Amino acid sequence: MEYDVKDIGLAEKGELRIEWARQNMPVLMAIKERFEKEKPLAGIRIAACLHVTTETANLMLVLQAGGAVVQLCASNPLSTQDDVASALVKNHNIPTFAIKGEDNDTYYQHIVAALSNSPQVTMDDGADLVSVLHSKLTKLLDHVIGGTEETTTGIIRLRSMAADKVLRYPIIAVNDANTKHMFDNRYGTGQSTIDGIIRATNTLLAGQRVVVAGYGWCGKGVSQRAKGLGAHVIVAEVNPLAALEAVMDGFEVMSMDEAAKIGNVFVTVTGNKGVLQKRHFESMKSGAIVCNSGHFNVEIDIPALEAMSVGRRKMRDFVEEFTTADGRKLYLLADGRLVNLSAAEGHPAMVMDMSFANQALSVEYLLANAKKMEKQVYVVPIRIDQEIAKLKLATMGVKIDHLSAEQEHYLASWQEGT
Numbered sequence: 001m002e003y004d005v006k007d008i009g010l011a012e013k014g015e016l017r018i019e020w021a022r023q024n025m026p027v028l029m030a031i032k033e034r035f036e037k038e039k040p041l042a043g044i045r046i047a048a049c050l051h052v053t054t055e056t057a058n059l060m061l062v063l064q065a066g067g068a069v070v071q072l073c074a075s076n077p078l079s080t081q082d083d084v085a086s087a088l089v090k091n092h093n094i095p096t097f098a099i100k101g102e103d104n105d106t107y108y109q110h111i112v113a114a115l116s117n118s119p120q121v122t123m124d125d126g127a128d129l130v131s132v133l134h135s136k137l138t139k140l141l142d143h144v145i146g147g148t149e150e151t152t153t154g155i156i157r158l159r160s161m162a163a164d165k166v167l168r169y170p171i172i173a174v175n176d177a178n179t180k181h182m183f184d185n186r187y188g189t190g191q192s193t194i195d196g197i198i199r200a201t202n203t204l205l206a207g208q209r210v211v212v213a214g215y216g217w218c219g220k221g222v223s224q225r226a227k228g229l230g231a232h233v234i235v236a237e238v239n240p241l242a243a244l245e246a247v248m249d250g251f252e253v254m255s256m257d258e259a260a261k262i263g264n265v266f267v268t269v270t271g272n273k274g275v276l277q278k279r280h281f282e283s284m285k286s287g288a289i290v291c292n293s294g295h296f297n298v299e300i301d302i303p304a305l306e307a308m309s310v311g312r313r314k315m316r317d318f319v320e321e322f323t324t325a326d327g328r329k330l331y332l333l334a335d336g337r338l339v340n341l342s343a344a345e346g347h348p349a350m351v352m353d354m355s356f357a358n359q360a361l362s363v364e365y366l367l368a369n370a371k372k373m374e375k376q377v378y379v380v381p382i383r384i385d386q387e388i389a390k391l392k393l394a395t396m397g398v399k400i401d402h403l404s405a406e407q408e409h410y411l412a413s414w415q416e417g418t
């Protein structure tokens with residue numbers, strides 16, 4: 001398979017949208033300019049498994065500018081932007097294997113296809129590609145120098161592989177960079193999750209009870225943005241610290257059992273499974289909207305919802321109505337998959353600028369340092385993280401203060417007190 005996209009004729013539309021995103025990715029473009037001159041990735045084969053969006057397309061072009069030979073597949077069956085996939089194939093010679101709405105079998109066939117270049121570097125979002133490589137295509141592992149991972153859930157899986165001593169090469173946890181999770185997970189997921197809910201349903205959030213499960217980086221963002229639109233936000237958590245933070249940030253905190261009875265819109269964003277279960281669906285009000293923005297579609301127990309329903313209808317794109325035996329109607333968005341990438345376009349380019357700057361610089365770092373690295377999960381070096389923050393501020397025209405020599409000394413000493 002050379003490539004697999006929905007319709008190669010969509011390339012022109014995709015190209016314009018890629019250009020539109022590029023205008024808001026100045027940090028990544030500065031890296032591209034340097035990569036074009038220095039070619040730090042010359043001849044390196046990369047297999048990437050990422051959401052196939054306009055921002056990802058720009059990252060692929062940066063890797064290509066650095067000299068890499070790239071193949072791309074989707075990291076979620078519903079997140080692909082078909083026009084973007086076509087533009088990458090037709091205009092940029094990047095074999096892309098991704099079709100929005102592909103079934104599970106095709107999703108995994110596409111991962112295998114993306115790996116057909118026998119990669120030296122893997123770039124993953126959720127660790128499905130790494131998992132296929134370590135289970136079904138182990139013969140390719142000898143060529144791999146290292147990899148990067150984009151999201152919280154992927155890093156949890158990879159750390160577990162490292163703990164079980166089955167991880168076969170070093171991976172850089174891009175998600176753990178401050179310039180990634182503090183911005184992408186919080187402001188990116190915050191805005192785009194609300195965007196997905198609104199595009200799918202056209203609901204008015206003002207005055208509604210929005211229940212957010214998980215008050216981590218993503219959950220904080222979703223809660224803040226829902227509050228900004230006038231929703232009454234309720235947070236459900238399992239971690240006492242995160243729950244306390246939500247209370248002091250001004251949100252109502254309660255168990256999901258309680259929240260299920262009063263919520264109008266439910267958003268899971270925990271990275272965990274079975275967060276909304278049968279007993280929760282049993283107590284929800286008719287008309288409740290249920291969606292997920294965590295990485296996998298296991299946060300909502302969809303089989304349980306299906307089993308307790310006597311009827312189901314597709315009401316609109318990404319909205320499915322389930323009728324329960326007692327006549328209530330519950331609305332599931334985007335098959336319980338990432339609502340922000342399925343029903344909307346994912347994070348805005350302005351925030352992906354930093355996430356993908358981390359990706360590009362992490363690959364460069366890996367190639368220079370892999371020989372010294374163990375088969376472990378590594379954080380992005382703080383030097384790279386700070387450089388990205390500095391560059392981002394500069395592109396936003398924001399100037400900050402600098403420590404004087406005296407202040408620097410004071411902050412590193414103990415002699416001066418009251």
Ligand SMILES: NC(=O)c1ccc[n+]([C@@H]2O[C@H](COP(=O)([O-])OP(=O)(O)OC[C@H]3O[C@@H](n4cnc5c(N)ncnc54)[C@H](O)[C@@H]3O)[C@@H](O)[C@H]2O)c1
Nearest residue numbers: 151152153214216217218237238239242270271272294295
């Ligand atoms: N939609 C997107 O575009 C997008 C972007 C970034 C990350 N993610 C994904 O979102 C998920 C969350 O990421 P994060 O960075 O916020 O993680 P995080 O670790 O910062 O936060 C997760 C929170 O969920 C809580 N939690 C766990 N199980 C729970 C349960 N049963 N009920 C209530 N709360 C529970 C944890 O205590 C934690 O506070 C991950 O799957 C991540 O990969 C999605």
